[in-house]
Amino acid sequence: MTFEVTILGCGAATPTMRHLPTSQLVNVHDKLFLIDCGEGTQLQLRKYKIKFQRIEAVLISHLHGDHYLGLMGLISSMHLLGRKSKLYICGPTALKEIILLQMKLSEMYLSFELEFISTQTHEGGVIMSDNTLTIRPITLKHRIPCFGFVFTEVERKPKVSRGSIERWKLSIAEIVQLKNKVDIIRNDGSKLLWKDLTEAPPKPRSFAFCSDTAFSETVIEDVKNIDLLYHEATFKKDLEKRAKETFHSTAEQAGMVAKLANVGQLMIGHFSSRYTDDNELLHEAQSVFPNTILANEGLTVNVKSLL
Amino acid sequence: MTFEVTILGCGAATPTMRHLPTSQLVNVHDKLFLIDCGEGTQLQLRKYKIKFQRIEAVLISHLHGDHYLGLMGLISSMHLLGRKSKLYICGPTALKEIILLQMKLSEMYLSFELEFISTQTHEGGVIMSDNTLTIRPITLKHRIPCFGFVFTEVERKPKVSRGSIERWKLSIAEIVQLKNKVDIIRNDGSKLLWKDLTEAPPKPRSFAFCSDTAFSETVIEDVKNIDLLYHEATFKKDLEKRAKETFHSTAEQAGMVAKLANVGQLMIGHFSSRYTDDNELLHEAQSVFPNTILANEGLTVNVKSLL
Numbered sequence: 001m002t003f004e005v006t007i008l009g010c011g012a013a014t015p016t017m018r019h020l021p022t023s024q025l026v027n028v029h030d031k032l033f034l035i036d037c038g039e040g041t042q043l044q045l046r047k048y049k050i051k052f053q054r055i056e057a058v059l060i061s062h063l064h065g066d067h068y069l070g071l072m073g074l075i076s077s078m079h080l081l082g083r084k085s086k087l088y089i090c091g092p093t094a095l096k097e098i099i100l101l102q103m104k105l106s107e108m109y110l111s112f113e114l115e116f117i118s119t120q121t122h123e124g125g126v127i128m129s130d131n132t133l134t135i136r137p138i139t140l141k142h143r144i145p146c147f148g149f150v151f152t153e154v155e156r157k158p159k160v161s162r163g164s165i166e167r168w169k170l171s172i173a174e175i176v177q178l179k180n181k182v183d184i185i186r187n188d189g190s191k192l193l194w195k196d197l198t199e200a201p202p203k204p205r206s207f208a209f210c211s212d213t214a215f216s217e218t219v220i221e222d223v224k225n226i227d228l229l230y231h232e233a234t235f236k237k238d239l240e241k242r243a244k245e246t247f248h249s250t251a252e253q254a255g256m257v258a259k260l261a262n263v264g265q266l267m268i269g270h271f272s273s274r275y276t277d278d279n280e281l282l283h284e285a286q287s288v289f290p291n292t293i294l295a296n297e298g299l300t301v302n303v304k305s306l307l
Numbered sequence: 308m309t310f311e312v313t314i315l316g317c318g319a320a321t322p323t324m325r326h327l328p329t330s331q332l333v334n335v336h337d338k339l340f341l342i343d344c345g346e347g348t349q350l351q352l353r354k355y356k357i358k359f360q361r362i363e364a365v366l367i368s369h370l371h372g373d374h375y376l377g378l379m380g381l382i383s384s385m386h387l388l389g390r391k392s393k394l395y396i397c398g399p400t401a402l403k404e405i406i407l408l409q410m411k412l413s414e415m416y417l418s419f420e421l422e423f424i425s426t427q428t429h430e431g432g433v434i435m436s437d438n439t440l441t442i443r444p445i446t447l448k449h450r451i452p453c454f455g456f457v458f459t460e461v462e463r464k465p466k467v468s469r470g471s472i473e474r475w476k477l478s479i480a481e482i483v484q485l486k487n488k489v490d491i492i493r494n495d496g497s498k499l500l501w502k503d504l505t506e507a508p509p510k511p512r513s514f515a516f517c518s519d520t521a522f523s524e525t526v527i528e529d530v531k532n533i534d535l536l537y538h539e540a541t542f543k544k545d546l547e548k549r550a551k552e553t554f555h556s557t558a559e560q561a562g563m564v565a566k567l568a569n570v571g572q573l574m575i576g577h578f579s580s581r582y583t584d585d586n587e588l589l590h591e592a593q594s595v596f597p598n599t600i601l602a603n604e605g606l607t608v609n610v611k612s613l614l
Contacts, residue, residue, distance in 0.1 A: 013384075017350075039380045063412045073373075092412075
């Protein structure tokens, strides 16, 4: 089952010829979610041939422009191209006001429904869920209210093998019972144990998005044992003071979060435009947490159970 | 003296891999003005190496997203890169509300002053002027309030030739008098006529931006004898009904406006994303008004007195 993250933009603050502002697409079992939507995101979706009408929800971390200024244009294009299905927008409460004001002034009457979900009223809970995944907002440490997101697959039921079905001539009711981890006692008194007849399902995988944030103990708790962690690394450690003042992290701090949270893999991003070689940031993070990779526009990373 | 227009985006409605949404830079005597600021404009400014801190004013025609959604990001980048000088924003009254709301929610305290000027309260008048140019808003015919802009050079004073100065031993006071078109009567009763001693200044040049608009008699009046007219040409004439319904123009209609207004040159733009060959639109406009060119990203056109 697909679980992958595609980077559409991983630069900080202002778009440059090297990096676009934050945006990434998360594909969980072919359901598409967009996290953040900086200016230019819709063109990135076109460039990487992602069908943006298939996006079910857009999750916005916070209301700094480099994380949401592409959203109104994306909604507008979805409308112009005839979208019919509902779009969920999860983000800070005030995002709704910005979008509705712009729609009102342009006299735009959408061809589809928008449903706004406030991350702020779902703090500590689950913001979206279905039978395949849950999405939880996590509180980041930034200058204005800012939330990360943790995507977790729902644990699948154990699988009853074809061999067992044939051998024991299992009825559909019995198969359901075994998958629900209930043993079977047949009329003849014989016992079929679910543990013997089923295979364990794959371990649920998880991905966490943490941008923008200063180094935070709370974040470490919230991303414990995550398979793939995207954590911002705006600065190198010589600018740790600047990172603290602006509520951002250094690459070293991103590595420390990954290490202390015991994650499987770390991907760093949100690079300051002052750096022309992102490898310097990579090496700094890797010195603390070796299994680190650099985000880059167009990169797709498979989320794997690494723990 | 420089008077040129650089196209940054000339597509309609939604950005594509071929055209970006509307934006263009007008350079009048090295003063820079940005007309419209669709999503992606700040990256286009970087691409064409235009120093965006030198932009004195941004003029926004109307509040459809493809004409202004790049503005908040541009302001934000100007701030992050330390702009100090005042920026004028001319546009519909409600633009101020959109910008101030977004600044408030991101807790952005600008490093420079923003001054909003409403096109709506300057209808029929002059929106900006100095000793080199005037900018007038003109009322376009669109679905929501929408304004074009006419840039006109201020007529320069006549020039007194070096030869005349030497021959008649003119004092500075006398030169000023001649430049102000006043004849000189000297103490000995001799008369020096300003018409004889001065050269006519170059004819003031003019540029008009008209997007978005349906075919409009008022627009024709407002752009009479303009040297360069940028007029939208969203559709080909087979979609004239659709153009009328959506308050846009066909390429043929753009040509008719140019012809009836007796302009020097026509540049068409705001092309619907349905066309893969803009030359079809060009040929249609040229069949009515031969001196027509196609807008395209990166194109710079000199404004010349052609009439």
